[in-house]
Amino acid sequence: MSFGEQLALIIRFYTDLETSIGAVSRLKAFSENVKPESWEGETLVPPAEWPLHGAIEINGVSAAYGDSEDKDTTKNLALDNLHLTVAPGEKVAICGRSGSGKSSLLLLLLRLVDPLASTTTPPTPDEEEGKTIQPKLAPMAIDGLPLHAMSRPHLRRRIIALPQEPVFLPSGTPVQTNLDPHHSATAADCRAALEAVSLWPFIASRGGLDAPLAPDTLSQGQKQLFSLARAIVRRRVRARERAAEFGSDYCGDLRDGGVLLLDEVSSSVDQETDEEMQRVIRAEFAAYTIVMVSHRLGMVMGFDRVVIMDAGRIVESGRPGELVEREGSRFRELWMVGNGGKG
Numbered sequence: 001m002s003f004g005e006q007l008a009l010i011i012r013f014y015t016d017l018e019t020s021i022g023a024v025s026r027l028k029a030f031s032e033n034v035k036p037e038s039w040e041g042e043t044l045v046p047p048a049e050w051p052l053h054g055a056i057e058i059n060g061v062s063a064a065y066g067d068s069e070d071k072d073t074t075k076n077l078a079l080d081n082l083h084l085t086v087a088p089g090e091k092v093a094i095c096g097r098s099g100s101g102k103s104s105l106l107l108l109l110l111r112l113v114d115p116l117a118s119t120t121t122p123p124t125p126d127e128e129e130g131k132t133i134q135p136k137l138a139p140m141a142i143d144g145l146p147l148h149a150m151s152r153p154h155l156r157r158r159i160i161a162l163p164q165e166p167v168f169l170p171s172g173t174p175v176q177t178n179l180d181p182h183h184s185a186t187a188a189d190c191r192a193a194l195e196a197v198s199l200w201p202f203i204a205s206r207g208g209l210d211a212p213l214a215p216d217t218l219s220q221g222q223k224q225l226f227s228l229a230r231a232i233v234r235r236r237v238r239a240r241e242r243a244a245e246f247g248s249d250y251c252g253d254l255r256d257g258g259v260l261l262l263d264e265v266s267s268s269v270d271q272e273t274d275e276e277m278q279r280v281i282r283a284e285f286a287a288y289t290i291v292m293v294s295h296r297l298g299m300v301m302g303f304d305r306v307v308i309m310d311a312g313r314i315v316e317s318g319r320p321g322e323l324v325e326r327e328g329s330r331f332r333e334l335w336m337v338g339n340g341g342k343g
């Protein structure tokens, strides 16, 4: 082996070692700093069809990040006394400047951020005497079922959520497993979902559903399309399960309903792909209640309602078409900034 080859080998070993040390240190920090969720009192298992209608209610909820002991309820609130009601099947866009609490609102519905023990309801006599045994959670409900009492794994499996940064199983996991980690869909479902988001030709050219997937070989936009395909698979499987259980007449058009949460799901795709994604979302999730965080105001115009957030509060809400015309509205302000001052 030449000197150059030996040197290259040493450098490779060294960088591998550094990567491994970094991974070990991250794992150590994770196990030391991240406390497991406490699921005490969260025993409610929703019926199989929940959430069939997708009616969302948030009544005066505040939330902050960090340990509950450290939480100062008067400042640093990510969400501040939030009230929001979303009707079954309604499509609501959440807008606002960076850090205004948009993502936190979605995380709240998934119980990934906990509401503060009530910051809004008056204390009971027991609480006033310091005798409170159980912390009270401010009320949030979907289709009438309280989220604070619900089993979190069930809640998270029933709500379909697409994060800003798509998550993949370790490199080498087959495409189909990545699309359908619970193995509840057929190969035909998976292929149809990839076709719906126009990713099938790309996946087919790399060996199809059984081929190992290396997420690093997907562009950021392709990752977002893949993530949307995953949501489509889940919706179709759920619709089939409901039809099998309740018959196709069950609850008319709403038998296919549910809740879809979208957080900047098209931030990395071009304008044309963005429009295509919107078209697919509208067609696939027509009966679903959709709550979507987006900076793309053009996309928001097609929604039933836009809600503007600022400092963890809802400061405006209305039809996007009306708000954009209304002199002095927050949405119009965002729209003007987005359009370089042109109304």
Ligand SMILES: Nc1ncnc2c1ncn2[C@@H]1O[C@H](COP(=O)(O)OP(=O)(O)OP(=O)(O)O)[C@@H](O)[C@H]1O
Residues within 6 Å of the ligand: 065, 066, 077, 078, 096, 097, 098, 099, 100, 101, 102, 103, 104, 105
């Ligand atoms: N993991 C976290 N730890 C501590 N504070 C956080 C965390 N995530 C968000 N925050 C804080 O909560 C507040 C709301 O953040 P959030 O991410 O909900 O805003 P956003 O409107 O979604 O912002 P963006 O448009 O930039 O994504 C901000 O003040 C932010 O600094």
